[in-house]
Amino acid sequence: MLSVRQVSVRxxxxxxxxxxxxxxxxxxxxxxxLGSNGAGKSTLLRAISGTLRLHRGALTGGQVVHDGTRIDxxxxxxxxRRGVVQVPEGRQIFTRMTVEENxxxxxxxxxxxxxxxxxxxxxxxxxxxxERAKQSGAVLSGGEQQMLxxxxxxxxxxxxxxxxxxxxxxxxxxVSRIAGIITxxxxxxxxxxxxxQNATMALRVAHRAVALEVGExxxxxxxxxxxxxxxxxxxxxxxxxxxxxxxxxAAEHRPRRPRLRxxxx
Amino acid sequence: xxxxxxxxxxxxxxxxxxxxxxxxxxxxxxxxxxxxxxLYLPGEWLKVGTWMMTxxxxxxxxxxxxxQAGQLSLAHGFFLLVGAVSYAVLSGPAGDPTYIGFGLxxxxxxxxxxLISGLAGAAFAPVSGRLRGIxxxxxxxxxxxxxxxxxxxxxxxxxxxxxxxxxQPFSIFGLSVDVSRQLxxxxxFGVPLGRDERTWYLYLLLTAIAYLLAQGAVSGRPGRxxxxxxxxxxxxxxxxxxxxxxxxxxxxxxxxYAGLAGVMTAWWTGIMKxxxxxxxxxxxVTVSIAFLAMIVVGGLGSLPGAVLGAALVFxxxxxxxxxxxxxxxxxxxxTAFSPIVITNFAYGALIVLIILFEPSGMAGLxxxxxxxARART
Numbered sequence: 217m218l219s220v221r222q223v224s225v226r227x228x229x230x231x232x233x234x235x236x237x238x239x240x241x242x243x244x245x246x247x248x249x250l251g252s253n254g255a256g257k258s259t260l261l262r263a264i265s266g267t268l269r270l271h272r273g274a275l276t277g278g279q280v281v282h283d284g285t286r287i288d289x290x291x292x293x294x295x296x297r298r299g300v301v302q303v304p305e306g307r308q309i310f311t312r313m314t315v316e317e318n319x320x321x322x323x324x325x326x327x328x329x330x331x332x333x334x335x336x337x338x339x340x341x342x343x344x345x346x347e348r349a350k351q352s353g354a355v356l357s358g359g360e361q362q363m364l365x366x367x368x369x370x371x372x373x374x375x376x377x378x379x380x381x382x383x384x385x386x387x388x389x390x391v392s393r394i395a396g397i398i399t400x401x402x403x404x405x406x407x408x409x410x411x412x413q414n415a416t417m418a419l420r421v422a423h424r425a426v427a428l429e430v431g432e433x434x435x436x437x438x439x440x441x442x443x444x445x446x447x448x449x450x451x452x453x454x455x456x457x458x459x460x461x462x463x464x465x466a467a468e469h470r471p472r473r474p475r476l477r478x479x480x481x
Numbered sequence: 482x483x484x485x486x487x488x489x490x491x492x493x494x495x496x497x498x499x500x501x502x503x504x505x506x507x508x509x510x511x512x513x514x515x516x517x518x519x520l521y522l523p524g525e526w527l528k529v530g531t532w533m534m535t536x537x538x539x540x541x542x543x544x545x546x547x548x549q550a551g552q553l554s555l556a557h558g559f560f561l562l563v564g565a566v567s568y569a570v571l572s573g574p575a576g577d578p579t580y581i582g583f584g585l586x587x588x589x590x591x592x593x594x595x596l597i598s599g600l601a602g603a604a605f606a607p608v609s610g611r612l613r614g615i616x617x618x619x620x621x622x623x624x625x626x627x628x629x630x631x632x633x634x635x636x637x638x639x640x641x642x643x644x645x646x647x648x649q650p651f652s653i654f655g656l657s658v659d660v661s662r663q664l665x666x667x668x669x670f671g672v673p674l675g676r677d678e679r680t681w682y683l684y685l686l687l688t689a690i691a692y693l694l695a696q697g698a699v700s701g702r703p704g705r706x707x708x709x710x711x712x713x714x715x716x717x718x719x720x721x722x723x724x725x726x727x728x729x730x731x732x733x734x735x736x737x738y739a740g741l742a743g744v745m746t747a748w749w750t751g752i753m754k755x756x757x758x759x760x761x762x763x764x765x766v767t768v769s770i771a772f773l774a775m776i777v778v779g780g781l782g783s784l785p786g787a788v789l790g791a792a793l794v795f796x797x798x799x800x801x802x803x804x805x806x807x808x809x810x811x812x813x814x815x816t817a818f819s820p821i822v823i824t825n826f827a828y829g830a831l832i833v834l835i836i837l838f839e840p841s842g843m844a845g846l847x848x849x850x851x852x853x854a855r856a857r858t
Contacts, residue, residue, distance in 0.1 A: 293718070324706055
């Protein structure tokens with residue numbers, strides 16, 4: 217079980233990115249983290265993976281606990297060795313290496329005798345990567361690069377996988393492919409924290425979900441509960457008839473702002 | 482795979498059986514030639530070879546740091562000095578009233594010098610682990626000036642600038658390198674093995690060990706971690722690579738290589754004394770830059786490239802005057818357009834041409850030439 221307890225994060229002195237965020241990731245479950253741009257979703261993953269310092273951020277309060285051990289003060293490498301592995305935003309594959317070398321780099325912390333089995337599992341999950349094993353990472357398509365980024369993280373044999381916007385910039389059919397892959401990874405027993413702006417996809421695959429707004433936790437519950445929630449419908453799922461009508465009515469009653477004379481003629 | 486990727490020395494397994502056979506045969510031929518050369522070459526040409534090997538060992542260390550791990554160091558000259566001084570002190574005579582010495586056997590002195598250079602590189606970890614690329618290059622430059630000052634401030638250790646101290650010649654199990662040809666009791670095919678021949682074989686052995694260790698590291702886990710850090714520090718971090726430790730580690734390894742090259746420099750020059758200027762000399766900024774030139778000319782990250790680059794950058798300036806020796810013997814003025822000046826120009830132009838037309842260096846050139854043969858297999 218991974219627990220995030222009242223975590224607060226700052227970047228530099230002035231930018232408050234997270235405030236008292238608390239939620240849990242039970243073993244073997246997928247937890248979706250929803251939120252708009254700048255809500256603090258990626259920051260939350262960085263706080264868990266211990267990589268805040270790479271982005272000049274720092275945990276100013278709270279704890280991150282994995283299986284009873286505090287991991288928020290650990291070195292990122294030690295967190296990976298515990299099985300908490302992040303796939304960073306923007307894929308960040310090694311473009312100067314081949315697909316195979318990327319996967320080998322992913323297996324650096326995996327004991328040598330288990331590495332071949334881990335690679336076979338990745339190739340079974342992503343047959344395209346096996347076909348393109350000798351090709352440079354730079355020539356892969358966006359979808360393939362995302363698969364490589366996920367596959368590379370799987371080489372670490374994660375127990376908790378932290379995925380940051382895996383559907384970003386991908387065509388709709390690729391998004392559903394990625395969703396299927398996340399479910400498949402989870403079926404193998406790996407818990408997943410899925411940060412997504414594509415709430416439809418995220419709520420379809422997740423067991424539980426939380427929603428962040430300007431660094432604070434606004435909603436949490438099962439994925440079904442959140443999918444039915446009006447707030448989530450309006451904010452992340454494109455809204456529905458009633459709320460749009462309400463919004464239009466609210467706009468009608470909004471007091472008119474004074475206009476400068478030069479504009480009003 | 483892109484050219485830059487190949488230049489990075491990523492190990493690509495041979496494509497076919499014939500390619501592999503060709504590689505093994507080529508390596509075997511090279512070994513035979515290198516072993517046989519001292520039987521045919523005169524002493525001054527052997528000295529050119531041993532100077533090239535000295536450069537090769539230092540360049541191997543720097544190409545691991547700069548080519549494989551993407552870190553820049555201008556402190557190679559400093560670590561050469563650390564290695565040379567450590568050897569001179571460890572193996573120097575114990576009772577010397579002028580110079581500090583521990584009287585240890587040369588082989589212990591050699592290993593100790595390599596170890597001390599590595600530790601000196603590790604001590605720079607707070608800087609080398611945190612800085613990147615050109616920033617590390619500039620920061621490491623400070624070490625060259627520190628070495629220059631220390632060398633002059635501690636004549637009992639580093640030797641005085643005027644006379645210097647003598648580095649103990651290498652010997653093991655009673656077999657010394659420092660034996661003149663006339664007195665040599667060892668001979669191969671009727672050729673007596675004197676000082677130059679023995680030095681050649683010692684340097685060849687040291688270079689081969691340095692090369693094989695580097696190759697093992699590059700194709701194994703350390704090399705993968707270096708390249709991961711070089712290519713993307715964020716990605717390397719989230720895969721469990723401790724970036725600070727990897728950067729500090731490769732800096733220490735590179736320093737150990739420079740230390741070995743430093744010991745070889747002291748043997749080769751036959752004297753241990755600090756430089757008289759921070760720019761010119763055996764351990765100054767110019768030498769640091771010469772090592773950078775070697776790995777760039779050879780192809781960043783490529784081990785054979787580092788050796789070839791060393792042969793060019795260290796070898797040519799020593800070899801060309803030998804070819805034009807008779808013509809240059811009467812040149813006194815430094816400004817005369819002498820054959821030595823001409824050879825220096827030619828050597829400079831060659832480096833510019835290589836970088837201009839083959840940015841991935843001699844390693845890239847080699848791949849271009851061997852590529853078609855490899856594709857046919």
